[in-house]
Amino acid sequence: MRPLFAPCRPDEAxxxxxxxxxxxxxxxxxxxxxxxxxFGGVRHRLxxxxxxxxxxxxxxxxxxxxxxxxxxxxxxxxxxxFFTVDRRLGTNDDLKHLVRALHEAGIRVVLxxxxxxxxxxxxxxxxxxxxxxxxxxxxxxxxxxHGDSPYHDGLGYENxxxxxxxxxxxxxxxxxxxxxxxxxxxxxxxxGIDGLxxxxxxxxxxxxxxLLRRTVKEEKADFFLMGEVVHLTNYRFNVCPExxxxxxxxxxxxxxxxxxxxxxxxxxxxxxxxxxxxxxxCLFRGKNLFSFVDNHDVERAAxxxxxxxxxxxxxxxxxxxxxxxxxxxxxxxxxxxxxSDHDYRLRPCIxxxxxxxxxxxxxHIAKLAxxxxxxxxxxxxxxxxxxxxxxxxxxxxxxxGERLVAALNIDGADCTLRLTxxxxxxxxxxxxxxLAALTLxxxxxxxxxx
Numbered sequence: 001m002r003p004l005f006a007p008c009r010p011d012e013a014x015x016x017x018x019x020x021x022x023x024x025x026x027x028x029x030x031x032x033x034x035x036x037x038x039f040g041g042v043r044h045r046l047x048x049x050x051x052x053x054x055x056x057x058x059x060x061x062x063x064x065x066x067x068x069x070x071x072x073x074x075x076x077x078x079x080x081x082f083f084t085v086d087r088r089l090g091t092n093d094d095l096k097h098l099v100r101a102l103h104e105a106g107i108r109v110v111l112x113x114x115x116x117x118x119x120x121x122x123x124x125x126x127x128x129x130x131x132x133x134x135x136x137x138x139x140x141x142x143x144x145x146h147g148d149s150p151y152h153d154g155l156g157y158e159n160x161x162x163x164x165x166x167x168x169x170x171x172x173x174x175x176x177x178x179x180x181x182x183x184x185x186x187x188x189x190x191x192g193i194d195g196l197x198x199x200x201x202x203x204x205x206x207x208x209x210x211l212l213r214r215t216v217k218e219e220k221a222d223f224f225l226m227g228e229v230v231h232l233t234n235y236r237f238n239v240c241p242e243x244x245x246x247x248x249x250x251x252x253x254x255x256x257x258x259x260x261x262x263x264x265x266x267x268x269x270x271x272x273x274x275x276x277x278x279x280x281x282c283l284f285r286g287k288n289l290f291s292f293v294d295n296h297d298v299e300r301a302a303x304x305x306x307x308x309x310x311x312x313x314x315x316x317x318x319x320x321x322x323x324x325x326x327x328x329x330x331x332x333x334x335x336x337x338x339x340s341d342h343d344y345r346l347r348p349c350i351x352x353x354x355x356x357x358x359x360x361x362x363x364h365i366a367k368l369a370x371x372x373x374x375x376x377x378x379x380x381x382x383x384x385x386x387x388x389x390x391x392x393x394x395x396x397x398x399x400x401g402e403r404l405v406a407a408l409n410i411d412g413a414d415c416t417l418r419l420t421x422x423x424x425x426x427x428x429x430x431x432x433x434x435l436a437a438l439t440l441x442x443x444x445x446x447x448x449x450x
Contacts, residue, residue, distance in 0.1 A: 016108060017195065017224040017245060018288050019379045020062035021319075021369040022326035025049060026296045027069045028076055029347025030329055033088035036074050046090040046098050048350065053105050059332060059362070060369025063108040065197055067296055069095065076112070077199060078119030078165055082183035092190065099191050110195035110224060111187060115180055115212075116203045117159065117166040120151070125167050129153055139173050160200065171208050181215045188219040201227025201247065202235060209243040226290050232275070236283050249289035249323055251275065256293060256317060260410055261306045265393040268317070269385055272395065276322040276383040284322075288379070291323030293331070296347055300328075300337040302358075308334075309443040312364050313408045316445040319368040320397065320406040322383050332365050334358030371427050371447065377402040386419045392440065394419055403450040409440035416440070424448030 027033075031045035046069075056064070068076025071084045085095050099109045118125065124137040132138070132155065133145060147156025150164040160166040169176050187193050196216070198204060204227070216223040229235045229247040238244050251271055259267035275284045293301040293314050301314060311334065319325045330337075330353045337345045355362075372378045381397035381404070388394070391411035397404045405424060409415045419435040426433050427447045433439075440446060 014376075014380065015222055015224070015245070017063065017226075017324060019373070019376070020108065020324065021060050021372060022063045022065050022110075022290075022324060023056055023059070023061040024065045024067070024292070024295060024326050024328045026067040026076075026329070026347045027089055028067075028086070029296070029344070030350050031089055032349035032351065033086070035344070037072060037086065037088055039087070042087045042091055044090045044094055045088065046085075046094040050098050050101050052350070053101060053107070056107060057105055059327075059366050060373055061107060061327075062373065063110060063194070064102060065110045065112070065326065067112045067197075068114055068199075069111070073119040073121055073165070077114050077117075078121075079114050080119045080121040080123070082180070083186055096191055099193065103192065108194040108224075109192075110197055110226070111191075111193050112199055113184070113196040114199040115169070115171070115208075116200045117168045120165055120167060122167065125157075129155075136175075139170065140176050141167055141170055160203075171205065177208075177211065181211070184212065184215055185219060188216065188223070194220070194222075195224025195226065198225065198227045198244075201238075201244070202229050202231070206238060206243060209238060213243055232283065232289075239284065239287055239289075246288055246290045246324060249275075249291045252289065252291055252321070252323065253293065253298070256314060257301070257304050260310050260314060261304075263391050263410065265388055265391065265408070265410065269388045269393055269395070272321055272383055273385055278382055278384065286382075289323045290326060291318055291321065292326045292328065293318050294328050295326075296328070297343070298346075299339060300331055300335055300346065302331065302334045303336040303338050307410070307443075310410050311358075311361055313410050313443065313445050315361070315365055315368060316406065316447070317393075317408060319365075319372050320378060320404070320447060321395075322381075322397075325368075325372065327365060332362045334361050367428065375402070375404065376400075377404050387417050389415075391415070392417060394438070405435065405448040405450060406445065407438055407440060407448070408445045410443065412442045414439060414441055422450065424450040 031048045069086055069089055070079055071081035071086045072078045085092050102109050124140050127135050127137045142158035144156035149156055158168040160168055225244050226246045227244050230250050232251050239247055255268040255271040259265050333353055333355050334357050335353050377397050377399040381399035384396045386394040386396055392409050392415045394407040394417050407417055417438045421436055423432050423434045433448055
């Protein structure tokens with residue numbers, strides 16, 4: 001086996017992120033930070049994440065995704081300093097200590113890279129507001145000196161999707177490229193991070209992704225680059241060695257929630273075959289997308305699902321379908337949350353959550369993480385549909401002779417699936433089960449090793 005954190009060869013097909021279970025943390029919410037930065041004294045809160053490391057290890061987490069934690073005005077995506085940790089969370093030394101502690105526990109660290117836009121207090125933009133045409137910083141942004149903004153600046157500027165507090169960067173500006181690549185090198189050298197999630201990657205041009213790939217590859221051969229993408233089809237060519245390792249699987253997320261709520265598993269099965277099946281036209285055959293059932297931008301799964309008992313099946317599907325599974329902090333406790341109050345209900349302080357609210361779900365996720373961590377077929381295996389009805393689904397994963405069958409029943413009554421001859425061991429219960437007549441109790445799943 002490869003030693004812990006030893007770099008992969010650049011041409012190696014199997015990478016640490018393909019085999020990892022991720023855990024997503026939104027630090028400003030998780031640590032209970034103020035909603036708005038007063039740019040006053042430093043509050044050392046990153047230690048709250050460090051305290052959770054033993055629990056994350058017990059849950060089976062192999063990598064942590066930390067959403068924005070550099071100095072910003074409000075929510076982290078309005079960055080004002082790419083080289084300094086947000087004072088509401090702590091200092092650069094605090095982050096170095098946290099990353100070191102996670103690494104010592106065998107957990108990789110991926111940060112959120114926000115490269116499309118910045119906050120209005122970003123110093124180069126403030127310089128443009130002060131000096132207008134007199135400063136070369138005007139080339140960092142798309143400025144209209146004959147226009148105006150909702151803030152009545154006496155000039156207009158391009159922003160992110162109508163949000164005037166998020167000023168769009170001109171990525172084709174050489175000075176901007178230098179600033180951002182210097183920041184990325186700093187994060188790798190100073191903190192030792194292992195990857196980046198690229199915010200709104202669908203707005204980052206392919207040449208920028210290639211520049212970023214070259215930059216990180218010079219620092220770490222096995223550095224993980226994952227892009228936030230809402231619509232998969234038009235972005236699939238960017239999942240390649242020269243650009244990105246993975247992108248967010250929003251299609252799978254939407255299909256899972258909708259299929260469970262409509263009691264129509266044909267919907268998610270159609271997506272799984274379309275994305276990962278063995279046909280030439282399948283969009284991401286042999287590739288792993290970043291999979292989730294909730295995150296910091298969408299309703300918690302416990303809120304979105306109409307039948308709460310199906311949370312077990314939902315996570316079983318997340319961990320057994322093709323992709324890199326990610327658990328959003330608190331959802332392993334069955335935490336609820338909707339998008340009200342400007343999404344803050346999705347991003348609570350970890351201390352405000354009831355950790356004992358749903359112990360069976362927490363244990364089930366830990367069981368799934370343990371199975372996936374010891375089963376390469378779930379990291380690299382092909383996908384093949386075996387059977388699908390309205391409320392039941394079975395599919396097979398295969399890799400180098402290893403075969404697993406996952407079967408789900410989201411209904412309140414028993415069902416029997418007739419799949420093929422033979423039997424397998426249920427990795428959940430240890431039972432031997434017949435595939436010729438596979439019985440599933442209500443709201444249950446089986447994962448069979450053949």
